[in-house]
Amino acid sequence: xxxxxxxxxxxxxxxxxxxxxxxxxxxxxxxxxxxxxxxxxxxxxxxxxxxxxxxxxxxxxxxxxxxxxxxxxxxxxxxxxxxxxxxxxxxxxxxxxxxxxxxxxxxxxxxxxxxxxxxxxxxxxxxxxxxxxxxxxxxxxxxxxxxxxxxxxxxxxxxxxxxxxxxxxxxxxxxxxxxxxxxxxxxxxxxxxxxxxxxxxxxxxxxxxxxxxxxxxxxxxxxxxxxxxxxxxxxxxxxxxxxxxxxxxxxxxxxxxxxxxxxxxxxxxxxxxxxxxxxxxxxxxxxxxxxxxxxxxxxxxxxxxxxxxxxxxxxxxxxxxxxxxxxxxxxxxxxxxxxxxxxxxxxxxxxxxxxxxxxxxxxxxxxxxxxxxxxxxxxxxxxxxxxxxxxxxxxxxxxxxxxxxxxxxxxxxxxxxxxxxxxxxxxxxxxxxxxxxxxxxxxxxxxxxxxxxxxxxxxxxxxxxxxxxxxxxxxxxxxxxxxxxxxxxxxxxxxxxxxxxxxxxxxxxxxxxxxxxxxxxxxxxxxxxxxxxxxxxxxxxxxxxxxxxxxxxxxxxxxxxxxxxxxxxxxxxx
Amino acid sequence: xxxxxxxxxxxxxxxxxxxxxxxxxxxxxxxxxxxxxxxxxxxxxxxxxxxxxxxxxxxxxxxxxxxxxxxxxxxxxxxxxxxxxxxxxxxxxxxxxxxxxxxxxxxxxxxxxxxxxxxxxxxxxxxxxxxxxxxxxxxxxxxxxxxxxxxxxxxxxxxxxxxxxxxxxxxxxxxxxxxxxxxxxxxxxxxxxxxxxxxxxxxxxxxxx
Numbered sequence: 130x131x132x133x134x135x136x137x138x139x140x141x142x143x144x145x146x147x148x149x150x151x152x153x154x155x156x157x158x159x160x161x162x163x164x165x166x167x168x169x170x171x172x173x174x175x176x177x178x179x180x181x182x183x184x185x186x187x188x189x190x191x192x193x194x195x196x197x198x199x200x201x202x203x204x205x206x207x208x209x210x211x212x213x214x215x216x217x218x219x220x221x222x223x224x225x226x227x228x229x230x231x232x233x234x235x236x237x238x239x240x241x242x243x244x245x246x247x248x249x250x251x252x253x254x255x256x257x258x259x260x261x262x263x264x265x266x267x268x269x270x271x272x273x274x275x276x277x278x279x280x281x282x283x284x285x286x287x288x289x290x291x292x293x294x295x296x297x298x299x300x301x302x303x304x305x306x307x308x309x310x311x312x313x314x315x316x317x318x319x320x321x322x323x324x325x326x327x328x329x330x331x332x333x334x335x336x337x338x339x340x341x342x343x344x345x346x347x348x349x350x351x352x353x354x355x356x357x358x359x360x361x362x363x364x365x366x367x368x369x370x371x372x373x374x375x376x377x378x379x380x381x382x383x384x385x386x387x388x389x390x391x392x393x394x395x396x397x398x399x400x401x402x403x404x405x406x407x408x409x410x411x412x413x414x415x416x417x418x419x420x421x422x423x424x425x426x427x428x429x430x431x432x433x434x435x436x437x438x439x440x441x442x443x444x445x446x447x448x449x450x451x452x453x454x455x456x457x458x459x460x461x462x463x464x465x466x467x468x469x470x471x472x473x474x475x476x477x478x479x480x481x482x483x484x485x486x487x488x489x490x491x492x493x494x495x496x497x498x499x500x501x502x503x504x505x506x507x508x509x510x511x512x513x514x515x516x517x518x519x520x521x522x523x524x525x526x527x528x529x530x531x532x533x534x535x536x537x538x539x540x541x542x543x544x545x546x547x548x549x550x551x552x553x554x555x556x557x558x559x560x561x562x563x564x565x566x567x568x569x570x571x572x573x574x575x576x577x578x579x580x581x582x583x584x585x586x587x588x589x590x591x592x593x594x595x596x597x598x599x600x601x602x603x604x605x606x607x608x609x610x611x612x613x614x615x616x617x618x619x620x621x622x623x624x625x626x627x628x629x630x631x632x633x634x635x636x637x638x639x640x641x642x643x644x645x646x647x648x649x650x651x652x653x654x655x656x657x658x659x660x661x662x663x664x665x666x667x668x669x670x671x672x673x674x675x676x677x678x679x680x681x682x683x684x685x686x687x688x689x690x691x692x693x694x695x696x697x698x699x700x701x702x703x
Numbered sequence: 704x705x706x707x708x709x710x711x712x713x714x715x716x717x718x719x720x721x722x723x724x725x726x727x728x729x730x731x732x733x734x735x736x737x738x739x740x741x742x743x744x745x746x747x748x749x750x751x752x753x754x755x756x757x758x759x760x761x762x763x764x765x766x767x768x769x770x771x772x773x774x775x776x777x778x779x780x781x782x783x784x785x786x787x788x789x790x791x792x793x794x795x796x797x798x799x800x801x802x803x804x805x806x807x808x809x810x811x812x813x814x815x816x817x818x819x820x821x822x823x824x825x826x827x828x829x830x831x832x833x834x835x836x837x838x839x840x841x842x843x844x845x846x847x848x849x850x851x852x853x854x855x856x857x858x859x860x861x862x863x864x865x866x867x868x869x870x871x872x873x874x875x876x877x878x879x880x881x882x883x884x885x886x887x888x889x890x891x892x893x894x895x896x897x898x899x900x901x902x903x904x905x906x907x908x909x910x911x912x
Contacts (some may be wrong), residue, residue, distance in 0.1 A: 169782055223780035224897075225890055243764075247893055304740075305747040305893070 155179060158189055158239040160232050165246050166253045168221045173212040175232050175240070189234050191215040196227040222246055251382075252301045254313035255281045262323060265291065272320060278313070291320040706790045714898070731846050732903040738839040739899045742832055743892040749828040751887040756822060761875060763882045771805050771887035772863045778894055785901045788908075794847045797898055799859025800891055801840045808833040811884060814869040818881070839895075850906070 156178035165171035173191060191216075192201040193227045215230070224246045231241040255278030263273035263285065276284040281301055289295060295318040302309040356368050367395035562570040726734075754763075778796055779785040785793065812829040815821055868880035904912035 219781065224782075225778075225894055226780050245890070247890070307743055307751075322755060 155393050156230050158234070160191075160230065160240045160242050162228065163242060163244060163249050164251045165222070166251065168224055168246060168250050170222050171217050171246050171249060173204075173215045173217075173230050173242075174210065175213050178239075188341070189213075189232055189239070191230055191232055193217075193228055193230045195223065196229070201231070241529060242477075250303045250306060251308055252303065252310040254280075254311040255279070255299045255301060256313065258297070258299065258313060258316040260316065260318055262320075262325070265325060272325065274318060276316070289318070289320075291325060294319040294321075718804050723813065728846065728847075728849055729907050731842060732899070732907055735801070735839060735842045735846060736896070736903055738842065739892070739896040742835050742839065743896045745835070746889045746892040747834050749825055749832070750889045751823065752825055752828075753882065753885055756816075757878050758882055761768055761878070763879055769889065770883060772807070773800055773887070773891055774809050775861055776800060776803070776859065779898070782897075782901070785898060786905070790902055790906060791847075791851055793898055793902060794843070794850060795859050795909070797895055798840070798843050798847060799861070800895055801836060801843060802859070803861040803863065804836060804888070804891065805840065807865065807884065807888075808836050810866050810869060811881075811888075814866075815881065818878070819874070836837050850881075867883060 156176070158175060158178045160175045162172060163171060163173040175189070175191065177189060190208075191204040193204065194201045204217075206218065206220055207214065208218040210214035227243060227245045229241065229243040257279035259277045260274045261277065263275050265272040270291060271288045273285060273287045274289060276286060276297065276299060278284075278299060278301075281299075284299060286297070297316040297318055298312045298314070299316075300312045356365060359365050364555045396412055479592045560569050564570055707785055776796060778797055778800070779788050779793070788796075808829075812833045815829045816826055818825075865884060866878065869877065869884070871877040871880065900912075
C-alpha cells in the first residue's frame with residue numbers, strides 16, 4: 130500500500146545516499162593545481178587518491194599537449210617539483226600557448242585540465258629579505274623602512290614606531306592577478322639595532338575607548354535615572370512624555386484597580402447610560418411610600434438636641450466626598466456648579482445638566498418627603514431608622530436611587546424641566562440651617578428662580594431677593610406646603626446617604642414644583658438671614674446654626690437678609 | 704568604480720617648449736610601457752568583470768587560442784624567444800598586433816553597450832582601451848621610426864571578421880563571442896606589455912633590468 134511504497138522509497142533514497150557517500154570515500158586521482166612562479170617554467174601537482182588497491186602498484190602518468198599539437202606527450206620531469214608533480218622547464222614552457230594536461234593510468238583518464246601559462250602565474254615568496262631605513266620623523270617616534278627581497282621589487286613600509294620591534298612577512302602576486310603567493314620567512318626589524326631606537330619616547334597612549342564607552346554608558350544611565358526621579362514635571366514630561374492612559378470620563382482608574390465597585394457604581398449612576406437591571410420603577414414607588422403628616426414636627430425638638438443626639442451623624446459616600454477626581458462630586462453635590470467640573474475625571478459637563486436635573490429631581494422629591502419624614506421619624510424611630518442607614522446599605526440604596534432618578538414622577542417632571550432652566554451655578558453656598566435630621570441646609574439664592582417659583586402651594590411668595598440668594602424662611606414656607614405623599618423611610622435613608630446637605634436651590638425647586646394642597650404656612654414668617662451665626666458651640670460634634678428659628682423683632686433684621694452680626698444676634702438671643 | 708590611469712600621466716611632448724625637440728627613445732619606451740601596462744590592466748579587469756557577470760553558470764570555456772584572429776601572427780611564446788628575436792622584428796610584430804586590434808576595439812566599444820544591463824565599468828573600460836590602444840600605436844610608430852633604419856613595414860596586419868558574432872540574435876551566442884574576444888584581448892595585451900618591457904630592457908638598459 131501507500132505506506133509500503135513510502136517506506137520503499139525511503140529505503141531507496143537512503144541506499145543511494147550511502148552509495149554516493151561511499152563513492153566520495155574512494156577518491157579518484159586528480160590534478161590539484163598547476164602553477165608558474167615566474168612565467169618561464171611551470172609545474173603541475175596531483176593527488177593519487179585511494180582508488181586502487183594498495184597492493185597493486187598504480188602507475189599514474191601526466192600527459193600534456195599544446196593547442197597547436199596533436200599528440201599527447203608525457204611529463205618531462207616527475208621529480209624536480211616533488212612527489213606527484215610534473216615540472217616543465219623553460220624549454221617546455223610557452224607562455225601564451227594553451228596547454229592541456231591529463232592524469233591517466235594505462236588507458237584510463239582520471240583528470241584533465243587546460244590552461245595557459247600566463248594565467249597560472251603565482252610568484253614564490255620573496256627570499257633573503259633585508260631592510261634599510263628610509264627616514265625618521267622629526268620627533269623620532271616614527272620611521273620609514275624599505276624592504277629588499279632579493280629578486281623582487283622593493284616594498285616600503287611607512288610610519289613604523291621606532292620604539293617597537295617588528296616581525297614582517299611578505300607575499301607577492303602578479304600585478305594583473307588577484308592571487309597572492311605564499312608568505313615569506315619572518316624578517317625581524319628593530320630600530321635599536323641601527324642605533325636610532327627612541328629611548329625618550331613614551332609609549333603612545335591609545336585612546337581609551339573602553340573607558341569612554343563605560344563612562345558614557347554610566348553617565349547616560351545616571352542622567353536617565355535622575356530625570357525619571359526628578360520632581361520637575363516639566364523636564365520629565367519633555368523627555369519622557371506621559372503615555373496617555375485610557376480614561377472614562379468621570380471614572381478614576383484607580384477605583385477600578387482597587388476594586389471599589391461601590392464607588393464606581395455611584396459614579397456611573399450619574400450617567401444616563403448606566404442602568405442596572407435589578408431595579409425597576411416599582412422600587413422607586415416603594416421608596417417613596419412615606420407618610421408625611423405634620424410639617425411642624427420639626428419644631429418638636431430643638432435642632433440642637435436632634436443634632437447632638439445624632440452621634441452617628443456620619444458622612445457616607447457623598448457626605449464625605451472628597452474633591453477628588455472620582456467623578457462623584459458632581460453627582461453628589463448638585464449645588465456645586467456644573468461648570469466647576471473642568472477636570473475630565475468628574476462627571477461630564479454635558480451630562481452635568483442632566484445630572485443636575487436628576488439631582489434636583491431627587492432633591493425635590495426627597496427633600497419634601499424628607500422633611501416630613503424627618504418630622505415624623507425623628508419623633509419616633511429616628512435613631513432606629515438612622516441606624517438602619519448603615520453604610521452597608523449605602524451601595525444597595527444608592528443604586529436603586531440612581532435608577533429611580535430616571536423615573537421621575539410625572540407631576541414633577543415637567544416642572545423640573547422648567548426649573549432647570551432657571552438654575553444657576555453658584556460657586557459658594559451658605560449654610561443657612563441644619564435640618565432636624567442633621568442635614569446642613571445651604572442657601573444659594575437666585576434671582577431667576579423667582580420667576581418660576583410661583584406655583585400652587587407657594588403662592589404667597591415673599592422672597593426677598595436682594596441678591597442671588599434666597600432667604601431660607603421663604604423657602605421653608607413652600608416646603609411646609611408640601612404634599613401629603615407618602616414616603617418610605619428608605620427614601621429618607623437614601624437622602625441621608627447621598628448628600629451631606631441640601632441646597633436652597635433644591636428647596637426652591639421643591640417648593641416651586643410641588644403641587645400639593647396648601648397648608649398653613651409656617652408660623653415663622655420671618656425672613657431668613659443669608660448667613661447664620663453660630664448659636665451654640667456645644668460639643669465637638671459641631672456648631673449649631675440657628676438664626677432663622679429665632680424671633681427677630683428687629684426691623685433691620687427683618688428687612689435685610691444680610692449677614693447677622695453678633696451684636697444683632699445678641700439682641701435676638703434670649 | 705573610478706579607475707585611475709596608473710602611471711599614465713600627460714607628459715609634455717617637448718618639456719622645453721621648443722618646436723623641434725624630440726623625446727628620447729628612453730622616454731618613448733617609458734610611455735609605451737606604461738600604456739601597454741595600463742591597457743593590459745584594463746583588459747584583465749574587463750575580462751574578470753565580464754566573466755563574473757555573464758559567464759557564470761553558462762559554462763563558457765575559452766576556445767583555443769587559435770580562434771583569436773591574431774593567432775596567425777607568429778609571436779614569441781616565451782622570454783627566451785623574445786630575447787632572441789630581433790628587436791626590429793619584434794617592434795613590427797607589436798605594431799602588427801596593435802593595428803590588428805584597432806578595428807575590433809572600436810566595434811567592441813560600440814557593441815558592448817548593447818549588452819543587456821551592461822555594467823558601467825565594462826562600458827567605460829571598453830572605450831578607454833580603444834583610446835589608449837590608439838595612443839600606443841602612435842607611440843610605437845614613433846619608436847619604430849626612431850629605431851628602424853629602413854622603411855617601416857606595415858604589412859603585418861590581421862583583419863578581424865568577428866563583428867557578426869558580436870551581433871548575433873541569440874544572447875548566449877553573442878555573450879560567448881564577447882567572452883572569447885575579451886579573452887583574446889587580455890592575452891594579446893599581455894604579450895605586447897611583455898614584449899615592450901623586454902625591448903626596453905634590451906635597448907635602453909642593455910639587458911640589465
